[in-house]
Amino acid sequence: KQEVTQIPAALSVPEGENLVLNCSFTDSAIYNLQWFRQDPGKGLTSLLLIQSSQREQTSGRLNASLDKSSGRSTLYIAASQPGDSATYLCAVRGGQNFVFGPGTRLSVLP
Amino acid sequence: DAGVTQSPTHLIKTRGQQVTLRCSPISGHKSVSWYQQVLGQGPQFIFQYYEKEERGRGNFPDRFSARQFPNYSSELNVNALLLGDSALYLCASSLQGLTYEQYFGPGTRLTVT
Numbered sequence: 001k002q003e004v005t006q007i008p009a010a011l012s013v014p015e016g017e018n019l020v021l022n023c024s025f026t027d028s029a030i031y032n033l034q035w036f037r038q039d040p041g042k043g044l045t046s047l048l049l050i051q052s053s054q055r056e057q058t059s060g061r062l063n064a065s066l067d068k069s070s071g072r073s074t075l076y077i078a079a080s081q082p083g084d085s086a087t088y089l090c091a092v093r094g095g096q097n098f099v100f101g102p103g104t105r106l107s108v109l110p
Numbered sequence: 111d112a113g114v115t116q117s118p119t120h121l122i123k124t125r126g127q128q129v130t131l132r133c134s135p136i137s138g139h140k141s142v143s144w145y146q147q148v149l150g151q152g153p154q155f156i157f158q159y160y161e162k163e164e165r166g167r168g169n170f171p172d173r174f175s176a177r178q179f180p181n182y183s184s185e186l187n188v189n190a191l192l193l194g195d196s197a198l199y200l201c202a203s204s205l206q207g208l209t210y211e212q213y214f215g216p217g218t219r220l221t222v223t
Contacts, residue, residue, distance in 0.1 A: 098143065
């Protein structure tokens, strides 16, 4: 059974810092991994999708990497801004299922 | 283009009742998935439908059922509601299945009293 964990559970940083969010999964037989952002009480916004054959994806200030063999993905956020404050979730697709981690709650202080 | 839409936005039901939640995917998307998100946790996969057929099912009781219509919209039904069914129910659509990027709707907040 696939299990996904995210570290840290919460993070508070001053504006302008570069930061890394971590996602680990137990079963490396995945098709893809997707990072999402969720604002309180809202739906999920897709940030980046990495297929199993890819090592990383970039979008603006975001960069996500994938190491299937070690069961890890990292989301790098450059030059953080207060508007980046949200919960960040990773999810892996394996078989006919899609498993989410519990999320990292990020606060960027002005 | 409109994103994924869900209705209703909020819903309050009593234990034992039945509820139907609705989802319209992004135009051109043929796959719809449903998730349950309890406060403070990540979403849990309930169902995936592609081309009107169930293609995946999470670890949920038979009280949960779903279907997909010819226009690719979908309904999630929950019977005999329990207090523990209170959650945000999210719908996601993708072009052809879970291999493709999923786009989520705003969710339906269900409260069971």
